[in-house]
Amino acid sequence: MAPGDLPAVSRIAAAVHPGYPEEDAVLAERLALFPAGCWMLEGAGGLLGYAISHPWHRARPPALNTRLGALPENPGTHYVHDVALLPEARGQGAAGRLMPLLLEAARGLPELSLVAVGGSVPFWRRQGFQLVDDPALAAKLRSYDAEARFMARPAGPPGAAA
Template sequence: MRAGWRPMGCADLPAVERIAAAVHPGYPEDAAVLAERLALHPGGCWMLEGAEEPVGYAISHPWHRRRPPALNTPLGALPDAPGTYYVHDVALLPAARGQGAAGRLMPLLLAAARGLPELSLVAVGGSVPFWERQGFRVVDDPVLADKLRSYDAEARFMRRALRGDTADL
Protein backbone atom coordinates (compact mmCIF):
# COMPACT_ATOMS: atom_id res chain seq x y z
CA MET A 1 0.00 0.00 0.00
CA ARG A 2 1.25 3.46 -0.89
CA ALA A 3 1.17 5.86 2.06
CA GLY A 4 -1.12 8.86 1.65
CA TRP A 5 -1.35 12.29 3.20
CA ARG A 6 -4.36 13.23 5.36
CA PRO A 7 -5.14 16.14 7.71
CA MET A 8 -3.54 15.96 11.14
CA GLY A 9 -5.71 15.99 14.24
CA CYS A 10 -5.01 16.33 17.97
CA ALA A 11 -5.16 12.54 18.36
CA ASP A 12 -2.14 12.33 16.01
CA LEU A 13 0.21 14.28 18.28
CA PRO A 14 1.64 11.19 20.06
CA ALA A 15 2.53 9.75 16.63
CA VAL A 16 4.08 13.07 15.62
CA GLU A 17 6.24 13.01 18.77
CA ARG A 18 7.27 9.39 18.09
CA ILE A 19 8.17 10.10 14.46
CA ALA A 20 9.99 13.33 15.35
CA ALA A 21 12.10 11.53 17.97
CA ALA A 22 13.05 8.85 15.44
CA VAL A 23 13.70 11.14 12.46
CA HIS A 24 15.06 14.31 14.09
CA PRO A 25 16.83 13.30 17.33
CA GLY A 26 19.22 16.25 16.92
CA TYR A 27 16.38 18.76 16.59
CA PRO A 28 14.05 17.98 19.51
CA GLU A 29 10.86 19.94 19.96
CA ASP A 30 8.58 19.85 22.97
CA ALA A 31 5.12 18.35 22.62
CA ALA A 32 3.63 21.76 23.46
CA VAL A 33 5.42 23.36 20.48
CA LEU A 34 4.06 20.75 18.09
CA ALA A 35 0.56 21.05 19.55
CA GLU A 36 0.68 24.84 19.23
CA ARG A 37 1.57 24.64 15.51
CA LEU A 38 -1.43 22.36 14.95
CA ALA A 39 -3.73 24.61 16.98
CA LEU A 40 -2.59 27.79 15.19
CA HIS A 41 -2.82 26.43 11.65
CA PRO A 42 -4.46 23.00 11.33
CA GLY A 43 -4.81 23.51 7.57
CA GLY A 44 -1.03 23.22 7.25
CA CYS A 45 -0.57 19.99 9.22
CA TRP A 46 -0.75 16.53 7.67
CA MET A 47 -0.02 12.92 8.55
CA LEU A 48 1.41 10.38 6.15
CA GLU A 49 -0.70 7.31 6.78
CA GLY A 50 0.93 3.94 6.17
CA ALA A 51 -0.78 0.56 5.99
CA GLU A 52 -1.10 0.25 9.76
CA GLU A 53 0.01 3.53 11.32
CA PRO A 54 1.35 6.99 10.52
CA VAL A 55 4.81 6.93 8.96
CA GLY A 56 5.38 10.66 8.58
CA TYR A 57 4.04 14.14 9.13
CA ALA A 58 4.31 17.69 7.83
CA ILE A 59 3.78 20.94 9.72
CA SER A 60 3.59 24.32 7.97
CA HIS A 61 2.08 27.77 8.50
CA PRO A 62 2.10 31.37 7.30
CA TRP A 63 4.99 33.38 8.75
CA HIS A 64 7.22 36.44 8.50
CA ARG A 65 9.46 36.64 5.44
CA ARG A 66 13.11 35.76 6.09
CA ARG A 67 12.49 35.24 9.81
CA PRO A 68 12.28 31.48 10.37
CA PRO A 69 11.01 30.61 13.85
CA ALA A 70 13.60 29.39 16.32
CA LEU A 71 13.71 25.67 16.92
CA ASN A 72 11.57 24.44 19.84
CA THR A 73 10.00 27.85 20.44
CA PRO A 74 6.28 28.63 20.58
CA LEU A 75 5.03 31.10 17.97
CA GLY A 76 2.40 32.74 20.16
CA ALA A 77 0.35 33.78 17.13
CA LEU A 78 0.51 33.84 13.38
CA PRO A 79 1.27 37.18 11.70
CA ASP A 80 -1.59 39.33 10.45
CA ALA A 81 0.32 40.04 7.24
CA PRO A 82 2.56 37.02 6.51
CA GLY A 83 5.23 37.28 3.84
CA THR A 84 5.90 33.56 3.39
CA TYR A 85 4.40 30.15 3.87
CA TYR A 86 6.86 28.40 6.18
CA VAL A 87 7.45 24.65 6.03
CA HIS A 88 8.28 23.97 9.66
CA ASP A 89 8.95 20.26 9.42
CA VAL A 90 8.56 17.27 7.14
CA ALA A 91 9.53 13.96 8.75
CA LEU A 92 9.29 10.52 7.18
CA LEU A 93 10.25 7.27 8.86
CA PRO A 94 12.84 5.29 6.86
CA ALA A 95 10.19 2.82 5.65
CA ALA A 96 8.27 5.69 4.02
CA ARG A 97 11.20 7.17 2.13
CA GLY A 98 11.91 6.67 -1.54
CA GLN A 99 8.25 6.22 -2.47
CA GLY A 100 7.51 9.78 -3.59
CA ALA A 101 5.57 10.76 -0.45
CA ALA A 102 7.45 14.00 0.10
CA GLY A 103 6.92 14.96 -3.54
CA ARG A 104 3.18 14.24 -3.16
CA LEU A 105 3.18 16.70 -0.27
CA MET A 106 4.13 19.62 -2.55
CA PRO A 107 0.63 20.17 -4.01
CA LEU A 108 -0.74 20.40 -0.46
CA LEU A 109 1.91 22.97 0.48
CA LEU A 110 1.33 24.98 -2.69
CA ALA A 111 -2.42 25.03 -2.09
CA ALA A 112 -1.92 26.10 1.52
CA ALA A 113 0.45 28.88 0.40
CA ARG A 114 -2.05 30.30 -2.10
CA GLY A 115 -1.96 34.09 -2.02
CA LEU A 116 1.54 34.34 -0.52
CA PRO A 117 4.63 35.22 -2.56
CA GLU A 118 6.79 32.29 -1.47
CA LEU A 119 7.36 29.09 0.45
CA SER A 120 10.35 28.97 2.80
CA LEU A 121 12.07 26.51 5.13
CA VAL A 122 15.27 25.61 6.93
CA ALA A 123 16.78 22.51 5.30
CA VAL A 124 18.60 20.17 7.69
CA GLY A 125 19.95 16.65 7.61
CA GLY A 126 21.25 16.77 4.06
CA SER A 127 17.83 17.63 2.61
CA VAL A 128 18.96 20.56 0.42
CA PRO A 129 19.09 18.45 -2.79
CA PHE A 130 15.53 17.20 -2.24
CA TRP A 131 14.20 20.72 -1.71
CA GLU A 132 16.12 21.99 -4.74
CA ARG A 133 14.31 19.36 -6.85
CA GLN A 134 11.05 20.86 -5.51
CA GLY A 135 12.00 24.32 -6.80
CA PHE A 136 13.56 25.79 -3.63
CA ARG A 137 16.81 27.73 -3.72
CA VAL A 138 19.32 28.41 -0.94
CA VAL A 139 19.24 32.01 0.28
CA ASP A 140 22.55 33.26 1.62
CA ASP A 141 21.64 35.91 4.18
CA PRO A 142 24.23 36.79 6.85
CA VAL A 143 21.42 38.01 9.11
CA LEU A 144 20.19 34.41 9.39
CA ALA A 145 23.60 32.86 10.16
CA ASP A 146 23.23 32.69 13.95
CA LYS A 147 19.73 31.23 13.80
CA LEU A 148 20.81 28.62 11.26
CA ARG A 149 23.76 27.59 13.42
CA SER A 150 21.28 26.82 16.22
CA TYR A 151 20.10 23.93 14.02
CA ASP A 152 23.52 22.73 12.83
CA ALA A 153 26.43 23.78 10.62
CA GLU A 154 24.77 22.35 7.51
CA ALA A 155 21.38 24.09 7.95
CA ARG A 156 20.35 26.26 4.99
CA PHE A 157 17.51 28.74 4.62
CA MET A 158 15.65 28.09 1.37
CA ARG A 159 12.76 29.66 -0.49
CA ARG A 160 10.60 28.87 -3.48
CA ALA A 161 9.16 31.89 -5.23
CA LEU A 162 5.50 31.75 -6.18
CA ARG A 163 3.61 33.90 -8.69
CA GLY A 164 6.77 34.41 -10.75
CA ASP A 165 8.61 36.32 -8.00
CA THR A 166 12.35 35.65 -8.20
CA ALA A 167 13.59 38.59 -6.13
CA ASP A 168 16.36 37.82 -3.66
CA LEU A 169 16.93 34.25 -4.76
Protein backbone atom coordinates (compact mmCIF):
# COMPACT_ATOMS: atom_id res chain seq x y z
CA MET A 1 0.00 0.00 0.00
CA ALA A 2 1.17 3.51 -0.80
CA PRO A 3 -0.28 6.92 0.10
CA GLY A 4 -1.79 7.15 -3.39
CA ASP A 5 -3.89 4.05 -2.59
CA LEU A 6 -5.71 5.72 0.31
CA PRO A 7 -8.69 6.99 -1.74
CA ALA A 8 -9.26 3.39 -2.90
CA VAL A 9 -8.86 2.16 0.69
CA SER A 10 -11.56 4.62 1.80
CA ARG A 11 -13.91 3.51 -1.00
CA ILE A 12 -13.37 -0.19 -0.21
CA ALA A 13 -13.81 0.42 3.53
CA ALA A 14 -17.08 2.28 2.94
CA ALA A 15 -18.36 -0.56 0.73
CA VAL A 16 -17.23 -3.47 2.92
CA HIS A 17 -17.57 -2.01 6.43
CA PRO A 18 -20.34 0.62 6.29
CA GLY A 19 -21.18 -0.01 9.94
CA TYR A 20 -17.59 0.62 11.07
CA PRO A 21 -16.67 4.01 9.59
CA GLU A 22 -13.19 5.39 10.06
CA GLU A 23 -11.84 8.78 9.09
CA ASP A 24 -9.35 8.90 6.24
CA ALA A 25 -6.82 10.35 8.70
CA VAL A 26 -6.97 7.16 10.79
CA LEU A 27 -6.18 4.97 7.78
CA ALA A 28 -3.43 7.34 6.60
CA GLU A 29 -1.84 7.34 10.05
CA ARG A 30 -1.72 3.52 10.17
CA LEU A 31 0.03 3.47 6.79
CA ALA A 32 2.49 6.19 7.83
CA LEU A 33 3.30 4.47 11.14
CA PHE A 34 3.84 0.96 9.74
CA PRO A 35 3.87 0.68 5.94
CA ALA A 36 5.37 -2.83 6.20
CA GLY A 37 1.99 -4.03 7.54
CA CYS A 38 -0.24 -2.51 4.84
CA TRP A 39 -1.12 -4.20 1.54
CA MET A 40 -3.47 -3.82 -1.41
CA LEU A 41 -5.14 -6.64 -3.34
CA GLU A 42 -5.22 -5.99 -7.04
CA GLY A 43 -7.14 -8.01 -9.58
CA ALA A 44 -8.18 -7.75 -13.18
CA GLY A 45 -10.84 -5.23 -12.18
CA GLY A 46 -8.42 -3.00 -10.25
CA LEU A 47 -8.02 -2.70 -6.49
CA LEU A 48 -10.20 -5.28 -4.76
CA GLY A 49 -9.16 -5.13 -1.13
CA TYR A 50 -6.61 -4.18 1.47
CA ALA A 51 -5.10 -5.13 4.81
CA ILE A 52 -3.75 -2.83 7.51
CA SER A 53 -1.77 -4.10 10.50
CA HIS A 54 0.82 -2.81 12.96
CA PRO A 55 2.66 -3.63 16.19
CA TRP A 56 0.64 -2.76 19.28
CA HIS A 57 0.09 -3.32 23.00
CA ARG A 58 -0.97 -6.84 23.97
CA ALA A 59 -4.68 -7.23 24.86
CA ARG A 60 -5.33 -3.50 24.27
CA PRO A 61 -6.93 -3.14 20.84
CA PRO A 62 -7.41 0.45 19.71
CA ALA A 63 -10.98 1.73 19.76
CA LEU A 64 -12.69 2.09 16.39
CA ASN A 65 -11.84 5.28 14.47
CA THR A 66 -9.02 6.27 16.82
CA ARG A 67 -5.58 7.59 15.90
CA LEU A 68 -2.64 5.89 17.60
CA GLY A 69 -0.21 8.81 17.82
CA ALA A 70 2.79 6.46 17.79
CA LEU A 71 3.61 2.78 17.90
CA PRO A 72 4.71 1.36 21.27
CA GLU A 73 8.43 0.94 21.93
CA ASN A 74 7.82 -2.56 23.32
CA PRO A 75 4.82 -4.03 21.50
CA GLY A 76 3.36 -7.32 22.65
CA THR A 77 1.28 -8.17 19.58
CA HIS A 78 0.93 -7.53 15.89
CA TYR A 79 -2.54 -6.03 15.59
CA VAL A 80 -4.61 -6.70 12.46
CA HIS A 81 -6.49 -3.43 12.17
CA ASP A 82 -8.54 -4.28 9.11
CA VAL A 83 -8.90 -6.69 6.23
CA ALA A 84 -11.47 -5.66 3.65
CA LEU A 85 -12.26 -7.47 0.40
CA LEU A 86 -14.84 -6.42 -2.15
CA PRO A 87 -17.36 -9.18 -2.97
CA GLU A 88 -15.65 -9.98 -6.29
CA ALA A 89 -12.42 -10.83 -4.42
CA ARG A 90 -14.02 -13.26 -1.96
CA GLY A 91 -13.96 -17.02 -2.24
CA GLN A 92 -10.69 -17.08 -4.17
CA GLY A 93 -8.34 -17.60 -1.23
CA ALA A 94 -7.11 -13.99 -1.22
CA ALA A 95 -7.60 -13.49 2.52
CA GLY A 96 -5.91 -16.81 3.30
CA ARG A 97 -2.88 -15.78 1.24
CA LEU A 98 -2.66 -12.76 3.51
CA MET A 99 -1.60 -14.85 6.53
CA PRO A 100 2.04 -15.33 5.42
CA LEU A 101 2.33 -11.55 5.00
CA LEU A 102 0.86 -10.93 8.45
CA LEU A 103 3.12 -13.56 10.01
CA GLU A 104 6.17 -11.98 8.37
CA ALA A 105 5.13 -8.52 9.60
CA ALA A 106 4.71 -9.98 13.12
CA ARG A 107 8.22 -11.46 13.18
CA GLY A 108 9.75 -11.05 16.63
CA LEU A 109 6.40 -10.65 18.38
CA PRO A 110 4.67 -13.47 20.27
CA GLU A 111 1.22 -13.11 18.73
CA LEU A 112 -1.19 -11.53 16.29
CA SER A 113 -4.48 -10.11 17.52
CA LEU A 114 -7.61 -8.48 16.12
CA VAL A 115 -11.20 -7.52 16.74
CA ALA A 116 -13.46 -9.75 14.64
CA VAL A 117 -16.60 -7.99 13.37
CA GLY A 118 -19.31 -8.65 10.85
CA GLY A 119 -19.51 -12.40 11.41
CA SER A 120 -15.81 -12.93 10.63
CA VAL A 121 -15.00 -15.14 13.66
CA PRO A 122 -15.22 -18.41 11.62
CA PHE A 123 -12.81 -17.06 8.99
CA TRP A 124 -10.28 -15.97 11.61
CA ARG A 125 -10.60 -19.30 13.43
CA ARG A 126 -9.58 -21.02 10.19
CA GLN A 127 -6.48 -18.79 10.23
CA GLY A 128 -5.50 -20.04 13.70
CA PHE A 129 -7.05 -17.27 15.82
CA GLN A 130 -8.92 -18.11 19.01
CA LEU A 131 -11.41 -16.08 21.02
CA VAL A 132 -9.93 -14.27 24.02
CA ASP A 133 -12.42 -13.78 26.84
CA ASP A 134 -11.28 -10.70 28.73
CA PRO A 135 -14.02 -8.76 30.58
CA ALA A 136 -11.70 -5.73 30.69
CA LEU A 137 -12.15 -5.41 26.90
CA ALA A 138 -15.97 -5.38 26.94
CA ALA A 139 -16.44 -1.59 26.74
CA LYS A 140 -13.85 -1.20 23.99
CA LEU A 141 -15.40 -4.02 21.94
CA ARG A 142 -18.79 -2.33 22.21
CA SER A 143 -17.26 0.66 20.37
CA TYR A 144 -17.37 -1.68 17.34
CA ASP A 145 -20.68 -3.46 17.95
CA ALA A 146 -22.38 -5.95 20.27
CA GLU A 147 -21.01 -8.92 18.31
CA ALA A 148 -17.34 -7.81 18.18
CA ARG A 149 -14.91 -10.39 19.55
CA PHE A 150 -11.23 -10.08 20.47
CA MET A 151 -9.09 -12.87 19.00
CA ALA A 152 -5.41 -13.81 19.07
CA ARG A 153 -3.06 -16.45 17.71
CA PRO A 154 0.61 -17.29 18.11
CA ALA A 155 2.87 -15.57 15.60
CA GLY A 156 4.21 -18.88 14.33
CA PRO A 157 2.77 -21.10 11.61
CA PRO A 158 -0.78 -22.52 12.03
CA GLY A 159 -0.87 -24.86 14.99
CA ALA A 160 2.16 -23.26 16.67
CA ALA A 161 2.12 -23.26 20.46
CA ALA A 162 1.99 -19.98 22.34
